[in-house]
Amino acid sequence: MTITDQRPGYRYVGTRPVRHDGLDKVVGKARYAADLVLPGMLYGHILRSPHAHARIVAIDTAAAEAMPGVRAVITGADFPELPADDPERNTTRNLMARDKVLYEGHAIAAVAATSQRAAKAAAKAIAVTYEVLPHTLDIREAMAPGAPLLHDDVFTTGLDSEPSEPSNVANRTCYERGDIEQGFADAAVVVEGEFVTKAVHQGYIEPHACVADTGQDGKTVIWCSSQGHFRVRSQTAAMLGWDTARIKVIPAEIGGGFGGKTTIYLEPLAVALSARAGRPVKLVMSREEVFRATGPTPGSVIRLKLGAADDGKITAAKAWMAYESGAFPGPWAMLGCMCVISPYNVENFLIEGYEVVVNKPVNVAYRAPSAPMAAFAADTLVDEIARRLDMDPIELRLLNCPSAGDQAPYGPKWPRIGLRECLEAVRDSDHYRSEPAPGHGRGVASGFWFNIGEASSATVNLNENGTATVVTGSPDIGGSRASMALMAAEELGIDVYDIQPVVGDTEVVGFTDVTEGSRATFATGMAVVEACRDLKRQLCGRAAVMWDCDSDEVAWSDGQATHRAGEHEPLALAAITAEAGRTGGPLGATASLNARGAGPAFSVQVTDVSVDEETGRVTVERYTTAQDAGTAIHPDYVEGQMQGGVAQGIGWALNEEYIHDADGVMENPGFLDYRIPVASDLPMIETIIVEVPNPNHPYGVRGVGEVGIVPPIPALANAVYDATGARIRELPLSPPRVLAAITARNGDGG
Amino acid sequence: MAQVHFSAGQRRLTGGVAHTDVDAATVRELLRKLEEMFPGIRAHLDQTASTAIAIDGDIIPDPLYEPIPADAEVHFIAPLAGG
Amino acid sequence: MRYAAPTSVAEAVALLGTEPNSRVFAGATDLVPQLRAGRPEPGVAIDLKKIPRLTSVAIDDGTWRIGAAAPTSDLTANEALTADVPGLVYASGLIGSDQIQNRASLGGNLCNASPAADAVPPLLVNTAQAVVAGPDGERTVPVADIPTGPGRTSLRPGEFVVEFLIDRPPPGTADAYLRLIPRTEMDIAIVGAAARITLDADGSCVAAAIALGAVAPTVITVPAASGGLIGQPIDARALAAVAAAASAAASPIDDKRGTVTYRRQVAGVLAKRAVAEAAGRARNGDGP
Amino acid sequence: MSRTHVRCRINGDDAEFLCDAGDALLDALRDEMGLMGAKEGCGTGDCGACSILMDGRLQCSCLVFAPEAEGSSIVTVEGIADGDRLHPLQQCFLEGAALQCGVCTPGFLVAAKALLDRNPDPTETEVRYALAGNLCRCTGYDKIVRSVLAAAAVMQQGKEEAAR
16 A cells, blocks of 8 residues: 655556566575685684683684695784774774674684584684673663773763763763753653663674785785775774775675664775785684674663643653664763654654663664664553543654644754654554454554765666666665666656666776665665766767757657757667767766755554463554655655564564673573564554655655554554553563563552 | 753763853854853763764764854754664 | 485485584574674585475375475475364464575474474474484474473484374364464464364363473473363353463573563464364364 | 595486585585575574575485485575576565565575475465464565565466366
């Protein structure tokens, strides 16, 4: 189902062609990084810390280096130390531990050998002497005085006075508006609670992998699985202290990322090993390494208090939000602060955020990072307000819904946004209009995500037969090549299958930021459109040459050049490209831009669940999600993003969590006990694409990749409450936790 | 004159001033003038090197040379990340 | 590591006897993850799947003989076996995905000696015997005697399980198995419960057995829960007593998969439900 | 230590390879035979990305020791199309947008083929349980399940037409 605000008549945009890269993927030919084999290639293996926190007293690699087949061994000492103010300093210290290991799984050393077995055996033979230090894994514990300190050079910023002692709290953020005392005084209903979530992993099915081949000339080529190969190049250069010109990065197909492949773990190690050995080196993580050493998204503790007048208008909000950053500081609490009450107009609020380092892997973005935890708090409490006031939860949200010109909690005024349309779409959906089945509980929630623009480049070349090649710098993690081809087809007026969309390496296309923040179809799409528009001007010029007229006598429409005065038969694109050699040479255009005006994204979701009251098992019976896509370029893949986000949110809500033992060792580093949803766990996920075009994009695109993961947690928590009467404020809503809540409810006389 | 708004955290450096009008054609000029008005604020805003700015609601990362239209509403905001 | 695929029990016994650091396997669905997790490779991995007796499933004079290495998908596909021991077959079908089902075996499930093994509670309530081969020939032992603790069995060096013997249940008898996992598939049981119930023509219970998984170092039977059913109709009062007795018999631990409180509580719930399901089958003649 | 020589059939062709006894069949297929369709997502049988058919049975090739393949007949994702004609599952996956990143796709196709080979007309629930051993993190399974059901319908229709 698609709800359209306004929509010009597009020929290709909004259609559902088979994706261009699809055939290779269904016949097993698509090449991912781990599939590459080069002549003479060595296999790498990384030695990782068994301790959550320890000082590295000594590393002895002699025995490993002497083992058969071993060609190179490296440690942190092989990488330059970056100055304290270098933005990549923490990246390099995460990539390879220096003085201390900061989490179990932190890389210590790496080996390249002639076989995987030899590399693994050699890594085992590296002798590391540790002085084990006390560790801290819990936000509240890490914030408390006397907690084990991860860094002696981290001092809390953003405090009223400069701190004199280092702290695990890296930063305090604050957003404030109006008069919250008055706001709460005006409230007829005040609700509050503390919400706790655990670290969860992006869980992409393809482990990190790369191959690096360093030549005698000191240049290296990297094939890798990454959301942004230009960032791989710049980060690798920074880690190695190399000039970026020495590094070429070729993006392989990427087997999922969801934010987790926006940074690097392997590439500089593979390059350093390859440079030392003089041979190509492949590094592939095991699933266990992925869990132990790559970025989960933060655990959090959020205390939120909301007040509302008796008509349902929210009058005040007070939030205290602490987010883990893992072993090095990050921006996660700040983002949470900016999101927490964004789906609501609130005149009086005070929002404080704290970034807390703990002995866990360094957190990395995961689909709308920080927003789902914030929504868990906000949309649970909004549900409580609705119940206290006996209001419909969607009507309550409509009453408090921001629209263009209202001021967002994080500062600027909202542009045209589609939250109201999403709320109305769910309210009017078949799902919401039908009663839940007997015994089922229903929950509603909304979610916000910024979406971002950033830098993108595209080159469009017209081939002599009238087809086109579209080269962009955006790795395709969810079907973006098909979207690029659709926009180019729409612009040029040629068939979408006459366009070959390609992800170019760092030497064939202009700089392009990482595929993140739901930006590829928005920002890179803008570059494609701009390049196509340049081409159309060129095509008109070439037609003018062929017709021997002024180019302003020529217009471009529907895939052909037309003579305005009608003196010539229209010339199809292929007719012009066939003559290109004689009219001025090949036709190509490039556009590079900083995309502005990514339209904010909203999603509203409703779910029905059943709960086994004797065991606490929650079953998701029905799920509907509405999301503002601006314009859906390829609706199949918009739906796919919406459904994928929901499924991840359901996993996060119900079962996923990092579990550590008393020594800070992760106990569930595999898909057996880190329980992402399987096919039989989920119902069909009904989608409603809402289209409120983004005025800043030529086709009205908003990013669609991330916001879908924001509402599921509160939607499910609200549905569990509706089914059981038990309010649960801690994730996951696993059977033991749900049963404990039901038991407690019974004990309370419920 | 651009209307510049400060978040609660930034107000520590403006002596509690929540918003002020500044005559500046670019972000660079704005930062220079703000530093004159509120010594130390530039370092704070630069601290992350990637502080973003919102000009009339349009979020711009790394905005040093960005022109500021007359009467624009300006917010300094956190750099955004994404998945 | 060497790989060997003997084609007879005698050949396998001989191999085990001559290779000091050898290990038998069927599906290797536990062995491979253990090796990946850093457990040392055996000198010889002895694949039992090429021995016909170890993969056959047949009824012989009123006794089912289930090869210890038969993939569980062969059990779930066997309609006659399913009719006789639906609970055991259902449990066998819970061990992992379809992919796993084509490799995992009852022998592996038992000898990996996990207290959470799904097939073991129904083997116990059906008083299954295991035929064990070793240097001293073959012996038949109750399945209940084989696991002695997590990862430990009573098998002597050089011994392996050849097949399971289960007498065809008498009329009016049926079994059932239920487990609690957080997802719908692919998980290890937080708690498992099996029951076997025999009803007389009046619906009164004449024989009962209940076993619980993942609530003790080994799968346990709970005579205190099943004993009270004898001579009774399977009604709400009887089921409540089963639940209370099963919870009381459980002595679980806290681990990453569940807590003591939760396991104890759910052990009662599943025991009660398994008894009700088995009794329902027995009543409807869904058993043999 | 000398390597083990294994002879089998892969995707209809005679094949042989050398392996260490402890190698996974997945590694032999990928590193020795150059068949990169099966992927390693976990190495412990929990994700299904390495699914293959061995003597008609669905297996996680990461759990199979390479020497076990001796004398067997193996089908990988590379072998499920009929020459240039895609298997209906492949065609339906393409048309139904059942893949995003595509890394789990080979495993899903092989597992779905195993399902339809034994149950040509499955219900949605049967499809979901049959594919529970294959993890996908991108799609939420919706379009995968729909595509498998669509392929089953196409194949049934094909059979009916052939019968007429």
